[in-house]
Amino acid sequence: MTTTVIGVGLIGGSMALDAKAAGFSDRIVGVDSNRTHGEIALQRGIVDDIVNLEEGVRMADVIILAVPVSVAATLLPGILDIIAAGAVVTDVGSTKRALCDAVRNHPRRGRYVPSHPIAGTENSGPSAALHGLFRNKLGILCESGACDPDALSRVKHLYTVLGMRLLFMEADDHDRHVAYVSHISHITSFVLATTVLEIEKSTSTIFDLAGSGFESTVRLAKSSPDMWTPIFVQNAQFVCEALDAYIKNITAFRQMVASGMSADLSRTMEDANEIRRVLAGLNGKPAENTGPGQERR
């Protein structure tokens, strides 16, 4: 059985590593428009071979589309046009509606299983690929009703061997929820980096004063613009809804600080502290002293 990974970067490369290790596929082939990335993927043993897009698609039983979501939406219809009989196509994009719309009326729509593994790092490229990236993470599958049952089973099996929990969502719900939790946190981190680099002229002072609190808050600002630009643009409606709420709240916070409204500031931060219980799994984990992280005060 042959699996073709289109885009052997952090996500595609990590998926290839574990799919191979778990025996999901006896042959894993890579496709990448970046020749250097293809060579690194070969050198690291992430893939058995690097071929061109058409070859990779035609020879595959399973195709994993792991390229920026704008490229994925462009490639997907043509890929479905030429896949082998019985082959399955899935993707790993952080937006789902645009991809689903791109093939909604395609005669082979049923062979495509829209998916989104909730995993990654702030790094990119095949040199960032790692084993175990998906273990115990959440894998979201969308529009399962539009997928052929055998195609859906194949992708569920892939995610299961990667160690992921499965969650099913409609594409619109997925895009709204990820905008409200993930996409907004990437933007607040990018903007924090932009702002601190702008107002704190001395980068050595940033380095001196940055405790791990600042480092943790700004970590996502190291993420790849190639990956995130099309995500934000495809998901603009829900991302802007989230940003409008955020901008309203930070403007109100600024006013409380400017006016010395201590009681309101305290109440606002006490309410925000609720995120500790939410992230502890709403399951009575101790709400005190979780996390060893250190930060500047």
Added chain:
Amino acid sequence: MTTTVIGVGLIGGSMALDAKAAGFSDRIVGVDSNRTHGEIALQRGIVDDIVNLEEGVRMADVIILAVPVSVAATLLPGILDIIAAGAVVTDVGSTKRALCDAVRNHPRRGRYVPSHPIAGTENSGPSAALHGLFRNKLGILCESGACDPDALSRVKHLYTVLGMRLLFMEADDHDRHVAYVSHISHITSFVLATTVLEIEKSTSTIFDLAGSGFESTVRLAKSSPDMWTPIFVQNAQFVCEALDAYIKNITAFRQMVASGMSADLSRTMEDANEIRRVLAGLNGKPAENTGPGQERR
């Protein structure tokens, strides 16, 4: 030699633990307005005894003021009034100007060494105190010119035995720099938590979709309002300067997303990526694939 720690929480308690372990002081006494915190500090062996404020001040050779900055500014003049001859007072607050102003004309101003150890966690209270919190961290000393030389030496020695690097700054410079790097990142994190809890009604969905990227961006939102409210209010001028720049930048980012300005978004995020090199120490550390943190995409 007796050291009195006023406020045996995360910072005061951690300082007591390491000062004792390093043999800085043969006796460490605690003062805390919270009886339970005092009992926990005794039970954990953080302090040898719990006494009242006046006792603790009168018996001390070194006094570490580790209470919220609003309380510190209120207590400091009265503490200087009654310290023993030759005793030294320092503090650990994240703002310095208000404390320096509170004792600028005090006859014993020279016995006070304003300081700020750049360390902490999002947790609070004596149960959060830990060994090694300050090792290899930065200790900032302010207005050293206004300190008696022997008092300054004593506090430098304390920070050195705790394993800290020392940096000297004027109080205003300190307050501006920490607003621009630390205080703003705490506020963006608090506001992220507020916003996500507000727009994502299902807390179980937040838990499901929160990868470690969201967790790291929102971690500081778990911090103590008692500690942070007076910091933001005392440092309102510089905090609002930083927030005004941030609000301008996130509003521009929102506009780029709404208008699908992909090239501008990419350029903005590429510039933000520079924070990776800054945090790597501007020293040619590999700008790729540092940090193992994982996040949702």
